[in-house]
Amino acid sequence: MALRSASPPKPSTDLRLLDLATEHVRRYGAARLTVTEIAEAAGMSHANVYRYFRSKTALLEAVTATWLAPLEAGLRIIADAPDPAHDKLERLLFTIHRAYRDKLATDPKIFDLFCAATAQNAEIARRHQQRIARAIQRILDEGHGSGTYHINDQGGAVTFVIDAMYRFLSPGTLRADIDSPRAEIENRAVRLLNLVSQALARGGL
Incomplete structure (x- = not known):
């Protein structure tokens, strides 16, 4: 019986949000980043993003x-x-x-x-x-x-x-x-x- 390869682990939510924010900054610059846009890209509410980063500033500092x-x-x-x-x-x-x-x-x-x-x-x-x-x-x-x-x-x-x-x-x-x-x-x-x-x-x- 063939063994199925293990799926790579999914990144944690905070790392996924960080990756999305980093890519957004690279494409559009920091001034155009909003927590709402990052939340939409992650498929969650903006309130949920604030569970991981208390503000847009905190998110950009993490980047x-x-x-x-x-x-x-x-x-x-x-x-x-x-x-x-x-x-x-x-x-x-x-x-x-x-x-x-x-x-x-x-x-x-x-x-x-x-x-x-x-x-x-x-x-x-x-x-x-x-x-x-x-x-x-x-x-x-x-x-x-x-x-x-x-x-x-x-x-x-x-x-x-x-x-x-x-x-x-x-x-x-x-x-x-x-x-x-x-x-x-x-x-x-x-x-x-x-x-x-x-x-x-x-x-x-």
Whole structure:
């Protein structure tokens, strides 16, 4: 008797709603998304959607969080790696820069959603920035402990790194630079990061 192959598991309702919202944003942009449209596409009432996402804002934040989560996990791996602090700091900052630039190039409407959240200082953007700051602090702490960096104020040093590299880490400025050759932008980032590392090594921060 032939065995029937098992059917793949159906996605949970919240994931199905999230997939529908993501596809809607990709096709039409976030401004045209309504909870009613997502509910109709899912074959349920809009009241039922609110059982999973308390508002349109919460649904859009979940769309943004879905693509940020793997990036943030990768940053934690970099911060915990056994490499020298300078190498890790460079890899971490370029991972962020390239992830943003790639998302802008391949998935612009989702990137626009992230840009809007950042401009509005929305909770999803604040949490993302805090996770970046924690990963940088982990690297700076390690660099200070090994004698690579000489840091008096850990919080101030983290802010210094983020401020210095802002042009390469801000989604808004990356969007403004999208027509500039990638190699040119990254060469500029390397030169600036070398100066940042020299300042961290000299001390006084």
